[in-house]
Amino acid sequence: MVQTLKIENMHCGACVRRVTMALNKIPGTEAEEVQIGAARVKTEAAPEVVLAALAKAGYPAQAE
Template identity: 70%
Template structure:
């Protein structure tokens, strides 16, 4: 069963940032990207395959800061 996850992301300023976050999230096995906008992202994920912490970590690794997970 999939779970929804909303991320509040600091450091995103433009369309290129949105693409970078979308690409990073899309590469994670078990994650379906619902939407990415400047400052936030929503995904559906399989908690048996990936954790919310790993998803947030992927965003942090590309230079943005995940401030909260909803």
């Protein structure tokens, strides 16, 4: 499943890297495209798992 996410607290390239790393740590998940404020993610994980991982990394998100 592909999810499009709106992500808060992203302000720079370092934020993009941290979000990408947080997403790629989730089993069965690949960050396809991460930009400041948004991401497209291919995942086998439940949406709440993805959102919880981002919140834990300091980047609250919501599915679009």
